[in-house]
Amino acid sequence: MPGVLTKVTDTLGAVRVMVQSGLVPFPRLDRGIATIRATEKFGPFAGPVHAHASAGYDAVAIIDELGQLTYRGLEEQSNALVRAWVDEGITPGAVIGAMSRNHRGLVLTMLAAAKLGTKLVLMNTGFSPPQLVDVAAREQVRAFVYDEEFAAVADALPGDVNRFVVWGQAAPTAKHLDDLVAGRSTAAVDDPPVHGSFVLLTSGTTGTPKGAPREKTSPLASAQFLDRVPLRRGQTMVMAAPAFHGTGISQLGLALALGQTVVLQRRFDPAQTVELLAANRADSLVVVPTMLQRIIDLGPDTLARYDTTNLSIIFAAGSAISPDLCRRTTEAFGHVLHNLYGSTECAVATVATPADLARAPGTAGRAPVTCHVALYDDNGTRITEPGVVGRIFVSSGLSFNGYTDGRDKERIDGLLSTGDVGHFDRDGLLFVDGRDDDMIVSGGENVYPLEVENLLAEHIDVAEAAVIGVEDVEFGHRLRAFVVSAPGSTRDAQILKTFVKEHLARYKVPREIVFLDDLPRNATGKLLRRALHEMDLPDA
Numbered sequence: 001m002p003g004v005l006t007k008v009t010d011t012l013g014a015v016r017v018m019v020q021s022g023l024v025p026f027p028r029l030d031r032g033i034a035t036i037r038a039t040e041k042f043g044p045f046a047g048p049v050h051a052h053a054s055a056g057y058d059a060v061a062i063i064d065e066l067g068q069l070t071y072r073g074l075e076e077q078s079n080a081l082v083r084a085w086v087d088e089g090i091t092p093g094a095v096i097g098a099m100s101r102n103h104r105g106l107v108l109t110m111l112a113a114a115k116l117g118t119k120l121v122l123m124n125t126g127f128s129p130p131q132l133v134d135v136a137a138r139e140q141v142r143a144f145v146y147d148e149e150f151a152a153v154a155d156a157l158p159g160d161v162n163r164f165v166v167w168g169q170a171a172p173t174a175k176h177l178d179d180l181v182a183g184r185s186t187a188a189v190d191d192p193p194v195h196g197s198f199v200l201l202t203s204g205t206t207g208t209p210k211g212a213p214r215e216k217t218s219p220l221a222s223a224q225f226l227d228r229v230p231l232r233r234g235q236t237m238v239m240a241a242p243a244f245h246g247t248g249i250s251q252l253g254l255a256l257a258l259g260q261t262v263v264l265q266r267r268f269d270p271a272q273t274v275e276l277l278a279a280n281r282a283d284s285l286v287v288v289p290t291m292l293q294r295i296i297d298l299g300p301d302t303l304a305r306y307d308t309t310n311l312s313i314i315f316a317a318g319s320a321i322s323p324d325l326c327r328r329t330t331e332a333f334g335h336v337l338h339n340l341y342g343s344t345e346c347a348v349a350t351v352a353t354p355a356d357l358a359r360a361p362g363t364a365g366r367a368p369v370t371c372h373v374a375l376y377d378d379n380g381t382r383i384t385e386p387g388v389v390g391r392i393f394v395s396s397g398l399s400f401n402g403y404t405d406g407r408d409k410e411r412i413d414g415l416l417s418t419g420d421v422g423h424f425d426r427d428g429l430l431f432v433d434g435r436d437d438d439m440i441v442s443g444g445e446n447v448y449p450l451e452v453e454n455l456l457a458e459h460i461d462v463a464e465a466a467v468i469g470v471e472d473v474e475f476g477h478r479l480r481a482f483v484v485s486a487p488g489s490t491r492d493a494q495i496l497k498t499f500v501k502e503h504l505a506r507y508k509v510p511r512e513i514v515f516l517d518d519l520p521r522n523a524t525g526k527l528l529r530r531a532l533h534e535m536d537l538p539d540a
Helices: 004-021 029-054 071-087 104-116 129-139 148-154 177-181 219-226 246-257 270-279 289-296 323-333 354-359 449-458 493-503 529-533
Strands: 060-064 067-070 095-099 119-122 143-147 162-167 197-201 211-214 236-239 261-264 284-287 313-317 337-343 347-352 372-376 390-395 415-424 430-435 440-442 445-447 462-472 476-485 512-516
Touching (some): 029 104, 060 071, 067 071, 071 104, 071 177, 095 129, 095 148, 104 177, 104 197, 129 211, 236 246, 246 284, 246 337, 270 289, 289 323, 323 337, 323 354, 323 449, 337 354, 430 449, 449 476, 449 493, 462 529, 493 512
Parallel strands (some): 095 143, 143 162, 236 261, 284 313
Antiparallel strands (some): 060 067, 337 347, 415 430, 462 476
16 A cells, blocks of 8 residues: 555655646636545546636637537536436436437536536446336436437336437437527536436456546546656647547546647447548547557558648557557557556556557556556565566556446556466566466466467458467466468468467467458457357467
């Protein structure tokens, strides 16, 4: 657990970063203080918007398919929505669920939920009806906001759940939020009697997603994102990552706090994303790694059609980035890639800057201000030697306090388990070697799939790769690789096996290689290894 001196150092470092980034603008410290006070009342999303509007800052906040919406527009429309929800019987402390893509309706829902003092559960847009019903029941959802395209999923909810459509046409069983707010007062609303909060859901790659609540958070926690990523006031951000995911929601909140313009992409398309970067002279792009892969796979000829010279930040988080993708991104856009490593539970662990990635492609980087990372062995003893693999534990000002169902992650010395294993190099850079439960024991040797996957991704014939362990009578487990071939390549398993054998130990060479058109992933791009295990394949 960080001591008193560490906490003081963290606080001073966070203040320095907030001033440097413009989150607390110098010399107008009064505006920074007003934002902090508003955040104390309305939370990290509605608070800054309220402060900007109150100060007369009326820049464009949101650009989506409906056009532009200013900070004053966000403030006023969210005030009207609060009043509409009160008339619909939604009270402070109630739980609202939201299943929505990236657009102004989701942002207004987030702001109004905070101003009313409710708990907002951000649902995965890839949910099936049973998944939604399970999560809604566990979280005690009493109202549900959704896009029209998810009507069939929403219909599975119990009849006593109040439904609201936020994008598309209203349904017979749901009212449209636009109709509810029409003609209502947009004046400032009273402070909520209870503090609003939100619940992020885990990826659910190993079962029903768990709820990771975020109650009242310190404004200082924003510094951990800004310490190693140069987001600044007045920039323009293209948000391709889904806002219901930790990557998207964290950067959306930062952009609003910094008074930026956020270009929301409702459905990800790689070519359209690059077009939005050029058309809006965007400074930053927020993606999950699979999105970045698809953008880079457009190829240099397609990317050269768009002027992205203003782009100074590609912020990627949510899963590991291979060394090959790091290098290809630099070739395409220059030294702009920032790779954040963390989890839904712990938030930020480390950030790799362009300089880190140039020196060590694939690294997860270093812990930013207010974050602390340590490695432990299976006996709970801390590992300090470079190159030694251990379980990764993190302390962060945004770490959760336990799941909504009462369970928790393992904790040691006040640090929270990420569920990953990794090692530090001699320069103090962190490398994530894989999930703790993904380790394969083959012939008595430990193999982490990520090492083999990253190597396969280096081959010119491979677009993507995933490796699992399957039961084997002789070796206990053998390695099976699933490969998505690069365009125009030949599907030659022996060539790939030889390539791995030339670079890694013999026991790390896949015994089987299965070619697929796509790897199974969820809505946030997480690889679904369970789906690979469940594939019906002929015995090798």
